[in-house]
Amino acid sequence: MQIQRKHSLKTPALNLWPARLDIIQGATGLLLVVFMWGHMLLVSSILLGKDAMYFVARLFEGQYFFGRPYPLLVSFIAAAVFILFAVHALIAIRRMPGSYREYRAFWQHSRSLRHPDTTLWLLQVITGLLLMFFATVHLYGMFTHPADIGPYASSDRVVSGVMWPMYLLLLFAVELHAGIGIYRLAIKWGWPRGKNPRATRRILIRLKWVISVFFIVLGLLTLAAYIKIGIEHSDQVGERYVPAALQAQEAKPAKDK
Numbered sequence: 001m002q003i004q005r006k007h008s009l010k011t012p013a014l015n016l017w018p019a020r021l022d023i024i025q026g027a028t029g030l031l032l033v034v035f036m037w038g039h040m041l042l043v044s045s046i047l048l049g050k051d052a053m054y055f056v057a058r059l060f061e062g063q064y065f066f067g068r069p070y071p072l073l074v075s076f077i078a079a080a081v082f083i084l085f086a087v088h089a090l091i092a093i094r095r096m097p098g099s100y101r102e103y104r105a106f107w108q109h110s111r112s113l114r115h116p117d118t119t120l121w122l123l124q125v126i127t128g129l130l131l132m133f134f135a136t137v138h139l140y141g142m143f144t145h146p147a148d149i150g151p152y153a154s155s156d157r158v159v160s161g162v163m164w165p166m167y168l169l170l171l172f173a174v175e176l177h178a179g180i181g182i183y184r185l186a187i188k189w190g191w192p193r194g195k196n197p198r199a200t201r202r203i204l205i206r207l208k209w210v211i212s213v214f215f216i217v218l219g220l221l222t223l224a225a226y227i228k229i230g231i232e233h234s235d236q237v238g239e240r241y242v243p244a245a246l247q248a249q250e251a252k253p254a255k256d257k
C-alpha cells in the first residue's frame with residue numbers, strides 16, 4: 001500500500017537537457033553553415049583575379065583598418081570557428097551509431113524504409129565523420145600559419161603542399177553536410193510553413209540540392225584556379241604575391257632613374 005502511494009505521487013523530473021542540446025546543435029550548425037557559405041564566396045575571389053584574393057586576405061588581417069596586417073586576427077577567427085565546430089561535433093556524436101552492429105541495423109532499416117530523409121541522415125553521418133578529420137587539419141593550418149594566405153601562398157599550399165586531394169574531399173563533405181543540415185533544420189522547426197507539407201518538403205529538397213550543387217561547382221572552379229596558379233608558381237614556392245598597384249609603384253621609380 002505504502003509502496004503504491006510512493007509511486008503514484010512521484011512525477012519524474014523533466015529532463016530538459018536533450019532539448020537544450022538539440023537547440024545548441026542546431027544553432028552551432030546554422031552558424032557554421034553561414035560561415036561556410038561566406039567562406040566559399042571569399043575564397044572564390046581568386047576567380048576574379050589574384051588582386052581580388054589578395055585584397056580579401058589582407059582585409060581579414062585588418063590591413064585596411066589598422067594600416068598594417070595582423071595575421072593574429074585570422075588565428076582568432078580560426079579558433080572561434082574550431083570551438084563552434086567542436087561543440088557541434090561533440091553534441092552530434094551522441095546520435096551517431098556507436099558500433100558496427102548499430103550501423104548494420106541502421107543500414108537494414110534505411111533499406112527497408114526507403115525514405116529519402118533516412119538515407120540523407122546516413123549521408124550526413126558519413127560526411128560529418130570525414131569533416132572531423134579534414135576540417136580539423138585545415139583549421140589547424142589556418143590557425144598556425146595565418147600569414148600564409150594569399151594568391152601565391154594559398155596556391156603553393158594547394159599544389160606544392162599537396163593539399164588539393166584533401167580540399168577536394170573536404171569540399172564535397174562540407175557542402176553535402178551543410179545542405180542536408182540546413183534542410184533538416186527547416187523541416188524540424190517547420191519553416192517555411194506551407195499549406196501543403198508534402199509540397200513544401202519537395203521544394204526544400206530541391207532547394208537543398210540546388211544550394212549544394214552551386215557551392216560544389218563554385219568550389220571546384222575555385223580549386224582549379226588555385227591548382228593552375230600553384231602549378232605555374234611551383235618553381236618559386238615561398239615567394240609572396242605583390243598586387244598590381246604596388247608592382248606599378250615599384251616599377252615607376254626604377255623607370256624614373
Ligand code: HEM
Nearest residue numbers: 043077078135142149154157167170171174219220222223
Ligand atoms: C577561419 C577559418 C578558415 C579560414 C581562414 C579558411 C581559409 C581558407 C583559404 C584561404 C582557402 C584557400 C586555400 C588555402 O589557402 O589553403 C581555403 C580553402 C578551403 N576551405 Fe577554408 N578556411 C577556414 C575554415 C574552413 C572550414 C571550417 C571548412 C570546412 C569545414 C573549410 C573548407 C575549405 C574548403 C573545402 C576549401 C577548398 C575550397 C576550394 O574548393 O578551393 N574552411 N580556406
